[in-house]
Amino acid sequence: MDYKKEERDLLKAELVISHILRWGVIACGIILIAAWAMALYQGQYQPWTTFIGSDMAPATLSMATVFHRALAFDPNAMISLGLFLLIALPVTRVATTLVLFIMEQDYIFMALSAFVLMILIFSLTFGKAL
Amino acid sequence: METAFGIFGISIFAGGLGAIVGLGGGIIIIPALTLMFGINIRYAIGASIVSVIATSSGAAATYVRDHITNVRLAIFLEVATTFGAVFGALLSAYLKTDWLFILFAALLFHSAYIMWQRGRKSHLATSSGTAHSWATKLHLNSKYLDPHLGKDVHYLVEKVPLGFIYMLGAGLISGLLGIGSGVLKVLAMDSAMKLPIKASSATSNFMIGVTAAASAGAYYMRGDIVPQIAAPVAIGVMFGAWIGTKLMVRLPSKTIRNIFTVVLFVIAIQMALRGLRYGL
Numbered sequence: 424m425d426y427k428k429e430e431r432d433l434l435k436a437e438l439v440i441s442h443i444l445r446w447g448v449i450a451c452g453i454i455l456i457a458a459w460a461m462a463l464y465q466g467q468y469q470p471w472t473t474f475i476g477s478d479m480a481p482a483t484l485s486m487a488t489v490f491h492r493a494l495a496f497d498p499n500a501m502i503s504l505g506l507f508l509l510i511a512l513p514v515t516r517v518a519t520t521l522v523l524f525i526m527e528q529d530y531i532f533m534a535l536s537a538f539v540l541m542i543l544i545f546s547l548t549f550g551k552a553l
Numbered sequence: 554m555e556t557a558f559g560i561f562g563i564s565i566f567a568g569g570l571g572a573i574v575g576l577g578g579g580i581i582i583i584p585a586l587t588l589m590f591g592i593n594i595r596y597a598i599g600a601s602i603v604s605v606i607a608t609s610s611g612a613a614a615t616y617v618r619d620h621i622t623n624v625r626l627a628i629f630l631e632v633a634t635t636f637g638a639v640f641g642a643l644l645s646a647y648l649k650t651d652w653l654f655i656l657f658a659a660l661l662f663h664s665a666y667i668m669w670q671r672g673r674k675s676h677l678a679t680s681s682g683t684a685h686s687w688a689t690k691l692h693l694n695s696k697y698l699d700p701h702l703g704k705d706v707h708y709l710v711e712k713v714p715l716g717f718i719y720m721l722g723a724g725l726i727s728g729l730l731g732i733g734s735g736v737l738k739v740l741a742m743d744s745a746m747k748l749p750i751k752a753s754s755a756t757s758n759f760m761i762g763v764t765a766a767a768s769a770g771a772y773y774m775r776g777d778i779v780p781q782i783a784a785p786v787a788i789g790v791m792f793g794a795w796i797g798t799k800l801m802v803r804l805p806s807k808t809i810r811n812i813f814t815v816v817l818f819v820i821a822i823q824m825a826l827r828g829l830r831y832g833l
Contacts, residue, residue, distance in 0.1 A: 434620060441618035444610045444762075451607065452791055459784040463557060502780035506603050509787065510773055512610055513766035520628060531691060535628050539763065542635040546642065546770035 436523040440516055447512040451505055458501035465498060514543045556590060561785040563589070568608065568793020573801050574813050575754075578790045579605055579732035580664060583657060584820045588827065592782060594653050598645070598731030599777035602769045604790040605733040609761035611791065616755035621697040623752055626710060626742075627759045629691060630720045634738075634760055635767035637724025642768035645729045646775065654828030657730050661821030667736060668814045684709035697752055708749050716746040720760075728768030733761040 486507070492500035521536035567581035579601040586597035616622045645653065684694050688710035696707040710716075719741035727734040735757050742753035772778050 433624065437617045437620055437622070437624060440624070441614045444617070445614035448607055448611045448614070448791070452788065455784055455788055459788060462781070462784070499780045502784045503778075506778055506780070506783055506787070507773060509603055509606050510766050510769045513606060513763040516610075517628075517631075517763060520624070532625065532628060535632055539628065539631045539635050542632075542639055543763070543767055543770060546635075546639045546767050547774060549771075 432523075432527060436520070439523075440519055443516060443519060444512070447515065448509075451509040451512065454505035454508065455502060458498050458505055461496070462498035462502060510547075514540070514547075517543060557781065557785055560586065560590065560782065561789045564604070564786045564789025565793035565796070568604075568790035568795075569797035569800070570793075570809075570813065571608070571790070572794040572797025573804060573809055574668070575736075576664060576668065576813070577605065577733040577735055578608060578794070579730075580661065580817070581820075582786060582790070583731060584661075584824055586782070586786075587654075588820075588823055594650055594657075595645070595777050596779050596782055598653070599769075599772040599779065600783040600786040601731040602727075602765050602772060603778055603783050604787040605727075605731075605765040606762050606769060607787050607791045608794045609733060609735070609758050609765065611794070613755075613759040613762060616758055619697075619755075621751055621755040622759045623693065623695050623710075623748070623756045624759070625691065625695070626693045626746075626748075627756050629693065629713075630717065630738075630756075631760055631763050633717045633720035634724035634727070634734075634764040637721040637726075638728035638764045638767035639771065641725040641728025641730075642771035643728075644725075648729075651828045653730070654824050658821045658825035658828060660726065660730060660732070661817050661824060664736060665814050665817035665821060667740070668810060668817065671810070683711070685711050685713040687713040695752070697749075697755075699751065706749055706752075708747070708752065711747045712745045716741050719745060724764050724767070727761075727764050728771075731768075731772075733765060735761050 489500050489503050489507070493504040517536055517540045521533060521540055524533040524536055563585045564578070564582060567578040567585065570576075570581060571578035582601045582604065583594065583597045586592040586600065587594050613622065617624070648656075688694050693710045693713070694708065695710075696705045699706050720738065723734040723737040723741065726732070726737065738757040738760060739750075739753045742748045742756060743750055746753075748756065769778070
C-alpha cells in the first residue's frame, strides 16, 4: 500500500519536474536569442580577445553588477544573465526533488538530493576561488 | 561578426549531428571552436558545457514526462557525477592547455571506437536476474511503459557500487573537458547495471544537465564562459538538436554513424597534434 502511494506521488512529481525543465529551457532560450540579437544589432560584438580581462568578464564583476547591467539592457550582461539562469535550471530541478522528497518523508533521498544541491552550490560559490 | 555566425552555424550542425547520432554536441563543438576558429580551449569548454545543459534538459523533459527516466537512480548517481564534475572543473584550471587537447583527443579516439563497436554488434547486456541489495533498499528497481512493445518493462538494477564508480569517472571527464559524457553514462548503466537501453538513455539525459551544471557553475564564476561565444553556441546547439530530432526518422542513421566514426577519428588526430605541437 505504501509503495503504491509512493509510486503515484513520484509520477505526479515527475510531471512537475518535466514542466520546469521544458519551460525553463524555453525561457532561457528566448532570453539568449533576444540578448544575442541585440548584441549583434548594436555592434556590441567585440572580439572575445578584448572581452576577457576587460571589466565585462564575470570573473571580475559581481553577479549583482551583471544583474544591474542586464536590467539596463546591456546585451553582453543580458547574455551572461541568461546563461546563469540556464546553469541555475538543473539546480532548481534538484531543489524541487529535494522538496518533493521532504514531502514524501523519504529521508534517504532527501539527504541524497540535499547533498547534490550542496555540491552544486559549492561549485557556484567556490568555483572561482580554487 | 562573421565569426559569430560561423560559430552559430557550426553549433547548429553539431546539435543536429548530436541528436541524430546520439553522441553529444560537445565532442564536435570544442574541436570546431579551437581548430577552426582558434578560440582558447577553456572558453570552448565553457561554451560547450552550457549548451550541454540546454540540450539535455530539453530531452530530459520529454523522457521524465513519459516516466521512462529512473529519477531515484539518477539522483543517487548524481552524487557521484556532480562530485566528479566539480573536481574535473577545478582540475582543468591547473592543467596546461596542451594536456586538455591530448585528453580530448583520447576521448575522441575512445568515442570513435565505441561508435564503431555499436555498429558492429548489438550489445545485448544479459541480466543476471538479481538486483543489487542497494537497489532493493533504495527502491531503485523500476519499470517503464515501452510504447513500442505496448507494455510495462520491469527491470532490476545490478552492480550499484560499480555504477557509482563509473559515474565518478563520467562526471570527472564531463567537468574536465566540457562534454556531456552521455555515452559513458549510458555504458555504465547499460552494461554494468543492466538497465534496458531506453531507461539508461533517458536516465542519462536526466543526469547530464545536473552534471554539466556542477562544472558550469565553476566555469561561469571563473569567467570562462564568454557571452559572445557561449550565446551562439547554446542557441545554435538547441536549434540544431531540435531539427535533428525531427530529421532523425528520415535519415539513414547507420551511414551517418559510419561517416561520423571516421570524422571523429580524423578530428582526434588533429586535436592530438595540436596538443603535442605546443608541447614541443
